[in-house]
Amino acid sequence: MIDWTFKQVFKGAGFLTIALLGSIFFMLMYNAFSFFSRINPIDFFTGIQWDPDTSYSIFPLLVSTFLVAIGSMVIAVPLGILTAAFLSEVAPEKLQMILKPVIEMLAAIPSVAIGFLGIVLLGPFISKLFGIQNGLNALNGSILLAIMALPTIITISEDAINSVPNSHREASLALGANKWETLFKITIPAALPGLIAAVMLGLGRALGETMTVLMATGNAAAIPKGFLDSVRTITATIAIEMGEVPYQTTHYFALFAIAAILFLISLSINFLGEYFANRLRKFDA
Template sequence: MTLQKREFIDSLARQLFKATGFITIALLGGIFMLLVYNSIAFFLEVKPLDFFTGSQWNPENTNGHYGIAPLLVSTGLVALGSMIIAVPLGIFTAAFLSEMAHPTLKLVLKPIIEMLAAIPSVAIGFLGIVLIGPSIAQIFGIQNGLNALNGSILLSVMALPTIITISEDAISAVPKSHREASLALGANKWETLFLVTLPAAIPGLIAAVMLGLGRALGETMTVLMATGNASVLPKGFLDSVRTITATIAIEMGEVPYQTTHYFALFAIAVVLFLITLTINLIGEYFANRLRKFDA
């Protein structure tokens, strides 16, 4: 191949990759503009203050109540519960894989952990209905186990592959000289892990948590099946809840076209879009810091 042909192919490949990147950005921008455009029609009829502070979501009522507060609190409660479970479990698992596990054991465990991401969300939701829910009801002596705790447990399982994989990369990226210096000063392996390695990997660990949280916030089918779908302000993890994603999934298929209710679903979609975008940007920021640290 001549030099001229090689340069032409390289130039064509660069332009193709650049065009693909711009198309992706344009699609994302188009989705956001579509959501915003339909949300404007909603806010022409409902005051933004009533939307964000209202304590009732009942569009089917004669007067119509479009308060997003119950959905926001429910979404935050389920996501918080999932992170309380997944973050320590994910980081400690990643630390074990990176620092303690035998290479053969690590070779076996990593694909198994990553396979969790391949399990369909409807299958995990089904397990929440037939296994986790009845167990919660029996343990806490309540009639129904379809609640925020059930959803938190299931979402933590779904977030674990993301948290473990990124955390393990962050811990492995800590220079070996840090560990050797700690051991040379008389620290044992556990002290080195908790006082040197994990603090040095904090940017990557934060990125893992943020991306895992984004994964939990964006999940639909699991929370739709396992949380009870009660659109009221929850008082705790044992109350039934309805998340923003579940609300959109339940109501969008049956709502009359171009009604206030129809546009309200676009409004809550914009809120969810902005929340997940912010979390993912924070995660990418810390992930970029990790890459610079690794370089």
């Protein structure tokens, strides 16, 4: 009897958790639909200006969001995969014992602290380097997001490289290939699905990050022409405007609508990541 009761308690907690998490999705969708009942979705996606009260278009925000996130991947992907390769294939065990905590520490630093350094350290550096007035721009955000995505990319890539069966390495070495040829031509290609999963999860992290981009990218809500322009991502827009917007106005619903789009984007990227991670697991068997 006690056993049955507790089973129901655990089950109840489980279902409540899932219900709560599931309602996030419905809350977003409900409010987004409220928005689209007032504003034409075509204007929303094709307009060129985000200017509350006159024009709600997600387009410049989307361009900004992807510009910063993809810029960060250009930096973080090669760096992350090469570091993972160094960790799992080259570094002796003692060095690994030092390097792994370093990566964990990097992962632990709160995003607001990274954004702070974007303002006080990286911003002035960028403005001096390129001779521009304002160092708070897409480049700044990309570099900071790269640093934040690195631990994710390194950890998952390292798992992927480690899970390549040793027999592949032995086969290659026994044919007279050296360590490097084996690493670049056999091990890394064999780990590719896992590496793609790592990149996807890193990208998801970069797309969804708020504080860093809010602090370091300048927040100009126009379509950026390059990495030295100020940008304003979806997350930063929500952070800036949600605090001041009256409850259940068009503007309020508009912020939920862009959040819903962001949610769908990060959901699809997570699913893609999972798909590739599963392919790696199958390949193991």
